Amino acid sequence: MRLALWWSGRALSAAATLLGVSVLIFAAVRMMPGGFAETILGPFATPEQKAELAARYGLDQPVFLQYGHWLAAVAGGDFGTSMISRQPVADELLARLPVTAELTAFSVAAALLLGVPLGVLTAVRARPRGGAAAGRLLSGLGVSVPEFVLGSLAVFLFSRYALGVPAGGYVPFGQDPAGNLASMVLPSAVLSVFALSATARTTRDAVLGVLVEPYVTAAVARGETPWFIVRHHILRNAAGPVVTLVATITAYLLGGALVVEYVFNLPGIGSYIVQAVGRRDYAVVQAGVLLAAAVFIVMNALVDLAVGALDPRLGVTGKGAA
């Protein structure tokens, strides 16, 4: 009962945040330069034409009514029409989703499959040879190199020296599976550098935190093997922060792999938003930004549930994961 209460409270709080986000985005889009009427009718429109257009699209109504209409439409899956392509924004975004989803999947998989073992290993092994400073510098480098720097470097190396993997462009999986995977190698690699370093760092910190617990000392005293201790005592107890981080990264990538998609010329959601800002296609900007934030908020709420399930003490005491 208490748990159900906590969960519904979490869902309510997520809904409140989402509402705040929608207000912010609605206000932001209304403040954008170049009015709707000018964009549609051009600079030589008469006041009568503008008034007619405003009436047709409901722009003469009070702001909060407009907001209400917009919110109702969005809730029904109608994100408006792109002013450039004249297509429904929802369809356009949906068409680009596979690219972004594929990119996200590969990067997150790399972070999980490499980052977590790396973090566990560096935490369990007492001191890596070469000194702590070298390790700090290396993992620091991984989170310090911006995506556009790493991306530019990759594009340069792979397009200048023909290393066998295309440095940009996209091939749909249905057309050419091998070509599709090849075109994903570089962008995913660039994205996963940050994801991997961050995951390894967080895993290491979490495992180090668990290692000092008395039950680990007791397990060592009982003569259990290190591998057994890691599997039975450490992994689940250290999972909380790692799950949170990986979910955050996933949400960020789904909505915000803008730079990498732009650098590698991938037709995903991110590069679409960049393009839309450049062309002042506000309906697309509005929808893209709202989706990115919504994915993040929903993911955050799910993570709290997952962390609560991993460590039931959190739910009972009524404290969510920080």
Next chain:
Amino acid sequence: MRALLRDLDGLSRAGLACLALLVLVALGSVVHLGGDPDAIVGPRLQPPGPQWWLGTDNLGRSMLPRVMEGVGTTLLLSSVAVLVTAVVSAGFGILAGYRGGYVSELVLRLVEVLYSFPAVVLAILVAAVMGPGQTAALAAIVLVTIPLMTRLVRAAAAGVARRDYVTAAVISGARLSRVLGRHVLPNVSGTIAVQGTYALSVGISVEGGLSFLGFGVQPPQASLGVLIRQGGTYMIAAPWLVAGPCAVLVVAILAINVLGDGLRDRLEPRQPRSLT
């Protein structure tokens, strides 16, 4: 200050030295130490040589003064933005942490809304509203860095607010402004300093990313992001156009992050580092 320097480990001191060097370079560019950034000094797209240490760009301008100017723009923009963030976050964070209750709830809610946007997405939204340019980059950095700092300052202030010396100050009749400014602020200044350092590195990377996409600082003014964007066009023929600014950018971010790690170990032990 000297005690602080002594306590920093070697790596963090190296980071501080790097940062100081970059500031000197930026100051040097103001008096055209490396040459006039807008002067055309030679043929186009020349590789690095004795006359132009970092090569020349597509108009025949020497890259060295351009990069120096870029460092200055990027550092100045990010520092001003982080100062704004620090003032706003400290104000709201301390008030929320001290007052608790609905004030705290309200501040946390507002911050949560900002926190829900991926950094680049928020930056691009700001750029779309304000129009591309320096002001947009500045506002974007402020909005991206405010949530985390406000949250952490609030948490620190909530801890300080329960201490005896704060109670004593309240009992002895100190006004709210005095309690907050004299007793709470100094005791959360460590958190502000550490988070400010990290925010500076986030700011540099946001400015770079936004300018790289073409929505931040606009040419002909140079910033590190602008230089990387412009150099990208000629990357295959003239990789040095991108290499110089990229290297400086990475060194700057890394130096600041390392310095931040050292400051955190010194100023607020046992606090885990956050990522964004």
